[in-house]
Amino acid sequence: MANAACKLLGVVDPEDVPADPVALWFRLRAFITQSPDNTSCFSNAVEYRKVQVYYNISIPGKPSGLYIRGGMNDWSATADGEFKTTEETGIYELGPVTIAKGTEFKVSTADWGLPNLGKGSGDLKIDQPYLLTNDGGSGNLVCPDNFTGILKLEDRSGKYYLTLIPNNE
Incomplete structure (x- = not known):
């Protein structure tokens, strides 16, 4: 959905995001409490006035600030271990990556801040999304x-999933 909006607005880089007010019309599917002074209703369409809209646009290939850190890179946050943004907001990719069987690793920021993503419940499996634990003490x-x-990292409202997608060539 964000991609369609970006293409319609002609947004390619962050500098292309409109700075001027943009009219916002939409149909409601839920009850939203809003001051009558800021709302006009026409049929089932609502116009919001005095509302500031922030664009969350994902531009592919930009650094994410999240790194794979482990036995394969001496637990360092290296440029070649940084996940990159994709066309979808909240989806990051890294690769191609080679990891030996039994190698331990985590996903975290350069300073080991949050998110600090590690072992959840069960075992990590190739080609299956795995729910990561998001705390500094996770395994x-x-x-x-x-x-x-x-490596595909998905942020679903603060729940992170990692999928190891094999290169089948």
Whole structure:
């Protein structure tokens, strides 16, 4: 959905985001408490006035500030270990990456701040989304097999999922 809006607005880079007010019309599907002074209703369409809109636009290939850190890179936050944004907001990718079987790793910021993503419940499996634990004390992930491919990190409202997508060439 964000992609369609970006294409309609002609947004390619953050500098392209409109600075001037943009009319906002939409149909409500839920009850939203709003002051009558700021709202006009026509049929089932609502116009909001005096509302500031912030654009959350994902531009592919930009640094995310999240890194894979582990036995494969001496637990360092390296440029080649930083996830990049994709066309979808909240989806980050890194790769191609090679991780040896049994290697321990986590996903975190450069300063080990939050999010600090590690082992959740169960075992990490290749090609299956895995719910990560988001706290500094979470355990390390362990690569279940020799792996080469893309790491896909999804932020679903503060719940992070990691998928190891193998390179099947």
